[in-house]
Amino acid sequence: MTGSPALMPEPAPIVACTISGDVQNFDLLIEDMEAELGEKWGDLSFDDAIPFLSQSDARALEFVAVALGAEDEDKLGIVGEIIRAANEKKVKVILVAEDLGPMALHQLLRLGADDFCPYPLPEGALHEAIQRVRKARPTTATIIPGSDGAEEAGAQYGGTGREGVLLPVHGLAGGIGATTFASNLAWELANVGEEGNEKQKPPKVCLLDLDLQFGSVATYFDLARRDSVYELLSDTAAMDTESFGNALQLYRDKLHVLSAPADMLPLDLVTPTDIARLILTARRMFDFVVVDMPSTVVPWTETILSSSQLYFVLLELDMRSAQNTLRFVRALKAEELPYEKLRYVLNRAPKFTDLSGKARVKRLSESLDIKIELQLPDGGPQVAEANDHGLPLSEHAAKNPLRKDVMKLATSLYALTQVEAVAAD
Numbered sequence: 101m102t103g104s105p106a107l108m109p110e111p112a113p114i115v116a117c118t119i120s121g122d123v124q125n126f127d128l129l130i131e132d133m134e135a136e137l138g139e140k141w142g143d144l145s146f147d148d149a150i151p152f153l154s155q156s157d158a159r160a161l162e163f164v165a166v167a168l169g170a171e172d173e174d175k176l177g178i179v180g181e182i183i184r185a186a187n188e189k190k191v192k193v194i195l196v197a198e199d200l201g202p203m204a205l206h207q208l209l210r211l212g213a214d215d216f217c218p219y220p221l222p223e224g225a226l227h228e229a230i231q232r233v234r235k236a237r238p239t240t241a242t243i244i245p246g247s248d249g250a251e252e253a254g255a256q257y258g259g260t261g262r263e264g265v266l267l268p269v270h271g272l273a274g275g276i277g278a279t280t281f282a283s284n285l286a287w288e289l290a291n292v293g294e295e296g297n298e299k300q301k302p303p304k305v306c307l308l309d310l311d312l313q314f315g316s317v318a319t320y321f322d323l324a325r326r327d328s329v330y331e332l333l334s335d336t337a338a339m340d341t342e343s344f345g346n347a348l349q350l351y352r353d354k355l356h357v358l359s360a361p362a363d364m365l366p367l368d369l370v371t372p373t374d375i376a377r378l379i380l381t382a383r384r385m386f387d388f389v390v391v392d393m394p395s396t397v398v399p400w401t402e403t404i405l406s407s408s409q410l411y412f413v414l415l416e417l418d419m420r421s422a423q424n425t426l427r428f429v430r431a432l433k434a435e436e437l438p439y440e441k442l443r444y445v446l447n448r449a450p451k452f453t454d455l456s457g458k459a460r461v462k463r464l465s466e467s468l469d470i471k472i473e474l475q476l477p478d479g480g481p482q483v484a485e486a487n488d489h490g491l492p493l494s495e496h497a498a499k500n501p502l503r504k505d506v507m508k509l510a511t512s513l514y515a516l517t518q519v520e521a522v523a524a525d
Contacts, residue, residue, distance in 0.1 A: 113160065116141040119149045119182060120167035121175070126219060129167055129196055132226040146178050153185040163192035163233050165226070167219070170199040180211045187212045192233035196221070205376055206407050216380065218373070222337050264306075264383040265517055266408040268391040270401075272424040277447040278414045279392050280483060281476070283307065283320045284503065286390040287492040288510035290354040303387035303514060306348070306356045308378070310404075311394040312367055315360025321351050322490025325362035333361070336374040344381050356386065367398045375400040379407050387517070397428070402437055411441045416448055417460055425468050442470075449475035474509065477501040 116137055120126060123143045133141050144152055144164075152158060164186055166179060186193050195208055198219035209216065215229045269285070271278025286307035309317035312333075318325050332339060332347040348356045370378075382389045391404060405411055413428070415421035425444075432439040450457025465472050479493065479502030486496035493503035 114140060114142045115160065115162045116164065117144050117149075117152075117161060118142075118165045118167060119144045119146065121146060121169075121172055123167065125169065126167045126196065126198075128219070128221045129165065129226070132221055133165070136227060136230060146175055146182070149182045150178075150185050153182065153189055153191070158186075158189045158191060161189070161191045163194055163214075163230065165194045165196055166213070167196040168198070168200055169219075170201075173201065173204050176204055176207065179208060183208065183211045183213055194226075194229050194233060196226075201372075205373075206403070209380065216377070218337050218377075225337075228340065263380075264304075264386045264389050265513070266379060266383060266389050266391065266404070267410055267412065267513070268393050268404050268408050269412045269414065270393040271395050271414045272428060273416070273420050274395060276395075276414050276416055276421070277476075277483075278395070279309075279311075279316050279320065280487060281412070281414060281445065281447065281506065282390050282392040283317055284493050284506045285510055286357075286388070287351075287355055287494065288507045289388050289390070289514065291494070292510050292514045302354070303517075304356075304385070305354075305388045305390065306358070306382050306386040308358045308382060308389065308391045309360040310375075310391055311360055312365045312369060313360075313394070314364075315392065315394075316487075317357060317392055318349075318359035320487045320490060321355075321357060321492070323349050323351065323357060323359055325359050327362060329359060330361040330363070330365070333370050333374065333378075336370070336377045339377060339381060341381065341385060344378075344385070358382075367394060367396060370400060372400040372403040375403045376407070379404065383407075388513075397431065402435070405432075405437055405441060408441060410443050412445050413442050414445045414447050417446065417450070417457070417464060422464060422468060425470065429468075429470070443474070444470050444472045445474045445476060446472045447476045448478040451477070474505075476505050479503070 116133070118126070118129060118133060118141065120143075123130060149164075153164075164182075166182060168175075168179065172179070183193050192215075193213045195205070195213045195216045196219050197205055197216065205216070214233050217225045217229050267285070269278050269282035286305050290302055290305040292302055307317060309315035317323075326347060326349070328343075328347040332343055348358055351357055379389065379391075393401070393404065413425070415425055429439055429442070432442075446461060450461065461472065461475070479497075479500050482497040482500050483493065483502060486493050489496060493500050494507070497503065
């Protein structure tokens with residue numbers, strides 16, 4: 101009787117699966133899955149994953165770990181279908197990627213993957229990812245920027261709420277006012293709605309200074325430059341929300357700032373993968389992420405452009421701006437990058453009564469075949485004074501015309517996100 105099926109030990113229930121072309125290529129993943137789950141996991145090929153996920157038994161899964169290498173980039177279509185099928189069954193998805201391009205990684209995360217681990221797996225990375233997806237809120241939860249739900253989801257990496265809005269600012273020439281615009285836009289977003297509605301809760305905003313050599317955001321807010329910024333950027337594989345938060349500084353209890361490193365560093369210190377991790381973490385913690393970009397185009401410019409909702413490009417009414425705009429757009433088109441995301445901002449624009457200046461703006465727009473959607477007035481000496489004193493314009497010169505226009509932009513951006521959030525419901 102000892103060999104009868106009734107007395108045979110029941111197999112351990114399967115609570116997770118790896119999905120890959122060949123799991124033997126990811127030996128560290130096998131070791132970590134065994135350490136975390138023992139025998140309570142299985143393995144599926146890309147072809148077998150969707151048929152399995154279509155079965156009712158798939159609802160018993162906590163998560164699937166989809167492992168991809170550079171050779172799997174041609175399988176992004178089927179991987180996307182796997183992610184959608186897992187989402188339908190309320191099964192969490194952890195991406196384990198080795199040498200996967202930032203565009204491909206971003207595409208899969210946007211399709212609904214819940215977390216990401218680089219391969220080779222850093223020690224404890226899979227364990228932390230599993231803990232995050234287990235703690236994550238249900239995928240049906242709706243999180244509106246500025247709501248309590250957004251704060252709860254932002255408190256943990258891998259939250260399932262809407263990702264924050266990414267707004268890079270790129271000046272096409274030195275001294276064009278890009279950092280001033282980025283700093284004041286971030287500050288106005290962090291204060292949006294306070295004056296008109298005391299009950300309206302401002303969104304959570306983060307400002308990233310990625311001009312690693314000459315970034316001056318810290319100067320404009322009178323903040324120290326921390327060594328922790330270099331430590332964070334030099335090892336993003338080990339980054340989590342705690343280490344990211346430790347590198348941030350809080351200005352006036354409203355705006356979180358990641359300053360440029362204390363020392364001048366090469367722009368290739370970070371790779372596109374590093375920036376993808378940084379941006380992903382920031383967007384999951386904040387409602388708005390404003391990025392002050394270097395004027396130089398670097399390999400990770402593509403990463404940020406592809407991840408952004410709007411990409412602000414600042415120029416002036418002069419020949420160098422016109423030439424640089426032409427080069428910049430031509431480069432993006434040559435690489436088939438989403439140049440349609442660009443939003444052109446003319447700084448120090450002519451006054452309303454300057455008819456000849458208005459005519460020059462029109463000729464500039466027509467000759468470059470672009471649409472200048474925002475014209476910012478010249479704020480005068482008050483702008484430089486505010487920057488030197490480490491204050492946003494709203495605190496140094498609240499009635500400055502430049503400040504008023506930036507405030508209007510921040511208000512409209514926030515209102516737009518609320519409308520989109522309601523429409524998504």
